[in-house]
Amino acid sequence: MTDSITASDVAAPSGPGGGSAAMRIAVLDRDSGFIQVLSKRLDRLGWEHRVLASPVPADAVVAMRLSALVVDLAVLGPQAWEWLERLCGALPDLGIVVCTGPSTVAQRVRGLRLGADDWITKPCHPEEVIARVQSVVRRRRRPSGRTTEAKPLMAGEVQILCDRFQAFVNDESLDLTRREFELIELLAAAEGRVLEREEIYSRLWGYTMVRGDRSVDVFVRKLRQKLEKASPRWRYIHTHFGIGYRFAAESLDVNSVDVEVPASVPVAWDSGDQGKLSRSHQDRELTTDAL
């Protein structure tokens, strides 16, 4: 059961997982020529992608769990601005690249201010579209990506192995579901800081929490149950009333020193390899492209 979680699952927007892989984008456009050429490139890159021909309600975009969206505002008609604003509000972590015909400075500024991450004017080369999408996604991912690099997190009796998407107590799996694991990973990575519900929600679900949503609470409860069963002498998730939750291992044994360990990570974080990767990658691209 544990093993059923595959790498492809990691495609989650804010997903901690894999590096440059697992790109998932959608193109909202009707320009068949443009779409065709772009799709071809995306295929070659191995990016999951999807073409949308008509204005999709913002809620539907949410469900797609995209890394980025390329959109021609012309398709949306007069409600384009409103749509853009709603989408950016709901999905603060989604990369949005507007790729549309001739526009005025004012229009571009407006789009960017509303939350678009980039604005490309057609006609344009698909390679540039891709490079800009990459740039947008890279920018978004950088800070969250560094925390999670297969280094096991430890707290109390619990060991969190990111590369297995599972937590263990005495080498026994807690049988966490995907959401449960993402939650414990997020909390543990916060190193004892309090995370607000809204932040937890937006990091796990990828869009902003609506007031009254109890999902976070429910998953906290499920996590607590499994932690309690596997490690009864410890408390891990602490409620901060009116704010959110904090992860820190606290022993219930009175005689023990009751050390409060947030979550230690034997990390020595890198920074080099990602850049290196993308560079060699890009050299290859440039030579073959021969522009």
Place this chain on the structure above:
Amino acid sequence: MTDSITASDVAAPSGPGGGSAAMRIAVLDRDSGFIQVLSKRLDRLGWEHRVLASPVPADAVVAMRLSALVVDLAVLGPQAWEWLERLCGALPDLGIVVCTGPSTVAQRVRGLRLGADDWITKPCHPEEVIARVQSVVRRRRRPSGRTTEAKPLMAGEVQILCDRFQAFVNDESLDLTRREFELIELLAAAEGRVLEREEIYSRLWGYTMVRGDRSVDVFVRKLRQKLEKASPRWRYIHTHFGIGYRFAAESLDVNSVDVEVPASVPVAWDSGDQGKLSRSHQDRELTTDAL
């Protein structure tokens, strides 16, 4: 006196938002016309900015602690690519916007792949440059913003940890509720200034206080109780009759030097001149208040 409240003061104490404030950018370019127009806009926006006329070594850029850098690659000559790569490697969190003359698709793609966050082609409207810089910075800040503001405030025996939404004395939590914490944080951040009731109220509750509302007083009392219990030899919150409250740690030990520390971040810079200011506290209260 009430009018001394400025827009910049209103930045929410713990609020993650605060997008436009504290922007700090540099422009590396030689196009005097462009620079002039851009500078003017930046001034009006209140962004700190700085113009660099010649290729600055990447290391020097590091020291500037910028939010973003706008650069014309032409200034850099043939080493532009290498420079760009070095810079992006050294400062993965710096927003880099290339703003340069006509270029090929391949050049733009190369720049973006090397780590640039955006690429604008001159001639361009300064407003668009600004909008794109904002977009870049906004995107970069969101996830890391919360971790950055982790400067603990210190006053007397009390330590305020913003990322835990809690205050501590000797590593023991005061068990502050959300409002109580917001209040102590607000007061402590004022660095010894007197805050009027109306200001406190509007910052914590988000709307203006109706006359006769005693909420602030009640929460001050709760805070005082908890502070008193945890740190009996100190006074922290001082009433200013007819005005409001002031936060400053004052020792009650007579023999002690009675150092009054408003609330300082535990960095190296301070401690010297405090003693000079404090004579008998009674007198000081009257003179410094200067109403």
Place this chain on the structure above:
DNA sequence: TCCCTCTGTGAAGATCCTGTGACGATTCCT
């Protein structure tokens, strides 16, 4: 000194928040 206003205090009621169990919807696997 007197009087009026402002502040400290305690308590009670209202309000909001969280824990919890259960249910239907959806997805995934066989």
Place this chain on the structure above:
DNA sequence: AGGAATCGTCACAGGATCTTCACAGAGGGA
């Protein structure tokens, strides 16, 4: 298709927190 696992929503109950109120004491000006 059938069944199981997982997910998201809902309603309810018990607490925690917030707000309001009344009263007493302190502060400041005439």
